[in-house]
Amino acid sequence: MKSGIIIKSGSVAAMTRHAALRARGLHFSFGDTAVLHDVDLDLPWGAVTAIAGPNGAGKSTLVELLAGVLTLQGGTVDCGEDVALVVQRPAVPDSLPVTVRDVVTMGTWSTRVSRRDRPGRAARQSRVEEALDRVGLADLASRPFARLSGGQRQRVLLAQGIVRQARVFLLDEPAAGLDAASREQTRLLLATAASDGAAVACVTHDEVSIAAADLVIRLDGGRRVG
Numbered sequence: 001m002k003s004g005i006i007i008k009s010g011s012v013a014a015m016t017r018h019a020a021l022r023a024r025g026l027h028f029s030f031g032d033t034a035v036l037h038d039v040d041l042d043l044p045w046g047a048v049t050a051i052a053g054p055n056g057a058g059k060s061t062l063v064e065l066l067a068g069v070l071t072l073q074g075g076t077v078d079c080g081e082d083v084a085l086v087v088q089r090p091a092v093p094d095s096l097p098v099t100v101r102d103v104v105t106m107g108t109w110s111t112r113v114s115r116r117d118r119p120g121r122a123a124r125q126s127r128v129e130e131a132l133d134r135v136g137l138a139d140l141a142s143r144p145f146a147r148l149s150g151g152q153r154q155r156v157l158l159a160q161g162i163v164r165q166a167r168v169f170l171l172d173e174p175a176a177g178l179d180a181a182s183r184e185q186t187r188l189l190l191a192t193a194a195s196d197g198a199a200v201a202c203v204t205h206d207e208v209s210i211a212a213a214d215l216v217i218r219l220d221g222g223r224r225v226g
């Protein structure tokens with residue numbers, strides 16, 4: 001993956017021109033505490049971008065701004081695409097009776113496709129089953145979402161994004177708390193999404209994931225340092 005297809009076949013300048021998501025001059029503060037200072041970035045199509053940096057550098061804040069979960073205070077984010085956000089610790093009340101399959105099926109509720117162009121029920125169901133299979137959760141499809149581990153919940157959200165046919169995936173520490181085999185499986189999933197053309201960005205502390213990424217964005221103290 002370090003030999004990212006795009007880097008080898010085109011220039012970084014070309015990737016920048018065709019960025020799936022472009023952010024300029026991002027500033028963000030929690031109260032009086034500034035946590036991001038003038039951050040610029042481009043997420044290219046067809047590549048995995050690792051967002052790295054020490055604890056408290058502002059990585060999660062950055063991803064939440066890019067996904068629109070936090071409201072911009074300064075700067076711009078341009079992205080005309082459906083963004084799938086896979087948060088660090090997907091939470092759900094224990095009493096909420098939703099299964100893994102239900103959560104993935106929510107990906108078929110896209111409002112970006114007109115009712116007329118929406119695939120039929122059977123096609124939607126088979127898309128859900130394929131996505132469950134792709135993230136390795138087919139065996140857990142009927143289990144309540146609240147009874148999954150953190151890493152499994154992240155994979156469910158990833159499957160939901162796949163079903164939604166999201167073109168931009170933002171993941172906050174998809175490797176955190178996973179064993180080596182699951183980390184490798186997640187890296188492969190992200191690489192496959194990128195080789196299918198999606199723009200993938202993941203916050204990570206995992207050196208193997210950073211080394212495997214096509215591009216690395218480094219933050220320190222809320223500033224872009226690489």
Ligand SMILES: Nc1ncnc2c1ncn2[C@@H]1O[C@H](COP(=O)(O)OP(=O)(O)OP(=O)(O)O)[C@@H](O)[C@H]1O
Binds near residue numbers: 053054058062
């Ligand atoms: N809701 C909040 N209210 C106040 N300060 C916050 C809040 N969320 C984050 N911060 C602060 O903003 C800074 C950046 O936090 P952020 O979670 O974005 O860093 P991070 O790089 O993702 O860290 P980590 O690697 O530990 O997950 C930290 O100093 C943190 O304490």
